[in-house]
Amino acid sequence: MSAHSQALGSTSLRPRPRPAFSFRRWTEREGVFSWLMVIPPALFLVALVGYPFVYGIWLSLEERPVAKPGVFIGLSNFISLVHDPVFWQVAQNTFVYTISATVLKMIGGLGLALVLNQDFKFKNIIRAVMLLPFIVPTVLSTIAWMWILDPSFSVVNWFLVRWGIANPGPSWLGNPKLAMFSLIMVNTWRGLPFYAITLLAGLQTISPELYEAATIDGASTFARFRYITAPLLKPVVFIVTMFSVIFTFSDFQLVYVLTRGGPANATHLFATYAFDVAMSGGQFGLGAAIALSMLPPLALLIAGMAWYMRSEKT
Amino acid sequence: MIVEKKGWRARGLKLWLPLGFFMIFNLFPFYWMAVTSVKPNSELYSRKIMPLIVYHPTLEHYVNLLSETDFLTWTYNTMLVAVVSTAISLVFGVMLAYPLARMRFAGAALISFAIAATYLVPQPLLFIPLADIINRLGLGDTLTSVILTYPTLLVPFCAWLLMGYFKSVPHELEDAARIDGATRLQTMFRIFLPLCTPGFISAGIFAFTLAQNEFLYALIFLTKTDVRTVPVGAIAELVRGDVFYWGQLMAAALLGCIPVAIIYSFFVEHYVAGLTSGGVKA
Numbered sequence: 001m002s003a004h005s006q007a008l009g010s011t012s013l014r015p016r017p018r019p020a021f022s023f024r025r026w027t028e029r030e031g032v033f034s035w036l037m038v039i040p041p042a043l044f045l046v047a048l049v050g051y052p053f054v055y056g057i058w059l060s061l062e063e064r065p066v067a068k069p070g071v072f073i074g075l076s077n078f079i080s081l082v083h084d085p086v087f088w089q090v091a092q093n094t095f096v097y098t099i100s101a102t103v104l105k106m107i108g109g110l111g112l113a114l115v116l117n118q119d120f121k122f123k124n125i126i127r128a129v130m131l132l133p134f135i136v137p138t139v140l141s142t143i144a145w146m147w148i149l150d151p152s153f154s155v156v157n158w159f160l161v162r163w164g165i166a167n168p169g170p171s172w173l174g175n176p177k178l179a180m181f182s183l184i185m186v187n188t189w190r191g192l193p194f195y196a197i198t199l200l201a202g203l204q205t206i207s208p209e210l211y212e213a214a215t216i217d218g219a220s221t222f223a224r225f226r227y228i229t230a231p232l233l234k235p236v237v238f239i240v241t242m243f244s245v246i247f248t249f250s251d252f253q254l255v256y257v258l259t260r261g262g263p264a265n266a267t268h269l270f271a272t273y274a275f276d277v278a279m280s281g282g283q284f285g286l287g288a289a290i291a292l293s294m295l296p297p298l299a300l301l302i303a304g305m306a307w308y309m310r311s312e313k314t
Numbered sequence: 315m316i317v318e319k320k321g322w323r324a325r326g327l328k329l330w331l332p333l334g335f336f337m338i339f340n341l342f343p344f345y346w347m348a349v350t351s352v353k354p355n356s357e358l359y360s361r362k363i364m365p366l367i368v369y370h371p372t373l374e375h376y377v378n379l380l381s382e383t384d385f386l387t388w389t390y391n392t393m394l395v396a397v398v399s400t401a402i403s404l405v406f407g408v409m410l411a412y413p414l415a416r417m418r419f420a421g422a423a424l425i426s427f428a429i430a431a432t433y434l435v436p437q438p439l440l441f442i443p444l445a446d447i448i449n450r451l452g453l454g455d456t457l458t459s460v461i462l463t464y465p466t467l468l469v470p471f472c473a474w475l476l477m478g479y480f481k482s483v484p485h486e487l488e489d490a491a492r493i494d495g496a497t498r499l500q501t502m503f504r505i506f507l508p509l510c511t512p513g514f515i516s517a518g519i520f521a522f523t524l525a526q527n528e529f530l531y532a533l534i535f536l537t538k539t540d541v542r543t544v545p546v547g548a549i550a551e552l553v554r555g556d557v558f559y560w561g562q563l564m565a566a567a568l569l570g571c572i573p574v575a576i577i578y579s580f581f582v583e584h585y586v587a588g589l590t591s592g593g594v595k596a
Contacts, residue, residue: 055446129337132340140548270438271530
């Protein structure tokens with residue numbers, strides 16, 4: 001000990017002696033501390049997101065019945081999908097579903113945001129209550145819709161019959177076109193409050209002085225919307241839309257609960273079709289291939305979003 | 315404020331008419347759940363009487379739901395899973411967000427890009443390989459399977475939301491603590507994190523509602539009654555064969571919505587703030 005301190009003392013003439021390595025001091029370094037913090041959650045995500053993702057790609061290249069070892073078959077799963085008419089119908093369904101529901105949510109959400117942005121009594125309570133469809137568990141609210149659209153006891157049909165509009169009422173979930181329409185409506189119902197609240201927050205960042213100045217200059221309500229609200233709201237609309245597109249595109253719950261993809265595959269989306277093939281049909285490889293084919297269109301969308309956000313920043 | 319020249323008629327057209335429409339559209343399903351759950355079967359399955367009104371309200375569906383099915387077990391499972399996975403996600407979220415928001419280190423850009431990418435990976439892309447992995451780990455039909463996998467959905471989200479919040483906190487207090495000789499860990503726990511309680515509340519509520527809402531993993535991993543969560547239990551067991559017990563289904567749906575609605579009503583301001591920062595800044 002004393003020899004050690006003497007040795008230190010003899011070198012003390014040197015400018016700034018390098019201190020002995022200390023673990024504590026090492027962990028206090030910014031970079032080291034940061035990485036020590038980041039590594040455990042990062043490993044967790046690599047293990048349960050990164051690894052399954054890569055494993056999914058591997059599965060898609062295998063012929064693999066449940067609980068049996070797989071056989072590598074290259075791109076055969078994808079080739080058989082290209083020749084599968086149901087797959088193309090699923091792709092078409094997914095696009096119709098995503099685009100229609102997103103457009104409806106955008107228009108409805110903007111409308112609701114503009115309504116809620118006005119001053120009225122009980123504003124806070126009404127705003128809060130309007131969010132309910134978005135916060136309650138989707139499956140449970142979808143069960144309510146299933147009953148609203150029930151083939152025999154639909155409340156909608158009760159009124160249609162009562163008012164003499166249709167008798168008997170339409171089969172909301174049994175007719176291919178109507179089933180898709182119903183799903184789009186329910187998805188809109190669920191997602192609209194998210195749009196509305198986000199756009200409302202966007203609206204509230206717009207300075208009222210802009211509107212006052214425009215009003216003084218004689219701008220009409222429409223002109224104020226067109227030249228003030230619309231351009232200032234554009235970035236928010238864009239980002240919400242991207243989110244909505246991603247989650248609508250990969251929707252599963254609504255379809256699974258309401259139609260299970262029927263009638264005659266008219267409402268199958270990528271996610272439900274992959275589920276059917278993998279879980280009910282037991283073909284893990286083919287199912288993984290279906291799920292993976294969601295990726296190219298989604299990757300394009302995400303790239304678009306990243307590109308847009310970057311160009312907005314500068 | 316803009317001076318409104320037109321009177322109540324314009325206001326009715328611009329405000330009350332659309333507001334009424336949205337109120338009915340957004341809230342009717344909840345009304346319908348509540349009404350259906352207290353109707354006796356004779357009224358439920360009659361096409362003659364006016365469906366919007368209950369003539370002889372009854373609690374039989376609730377009694378049957380609670381006594382004949384495992385609804386209470388499912389509720390307990392749902393709560394347990396949601397609480398534990400939210401806690402895990404908040405801890406991991408802080409571990410990612412604190413360095414990313416407050417420090418400079420090599421690789422930070424890569425990590426934050428990876429988090430954003432993970433957030434956007436849709437669940438249906440992963441469920442097939444995950445099902446296989448969970449089976450091989452022997453975790454099928456255990457709550458551990460969902461407690462492990464839900465944070466994969468929640469962590470990126472919590473990290474992103476907390477990062478936004480952390481960045482808004484001024485640096486002075488931390489600097490002072492560091493000058494006084496506090497270690498980085500002490501600074502973080504004693505000084506910084508207590509300042510961020512509102513951020514934790516919004517991230518926590520969000521994670522909790524997402525965990526309660528999750529369906530796909532629960533559907534695949536949990537196939538036995540005693541480990542099911544409310545959404546899966548309701549779909550898989552209240553529909554017996556082709557027979558729908560609508561009264562019980564609606565009672566279950568309403569009861570399942572209530573916990574989220576109560577939590578949310580206490581923290582609605584935080585929720586909205588979180589939603590907008592998550593949606594707009596993310």
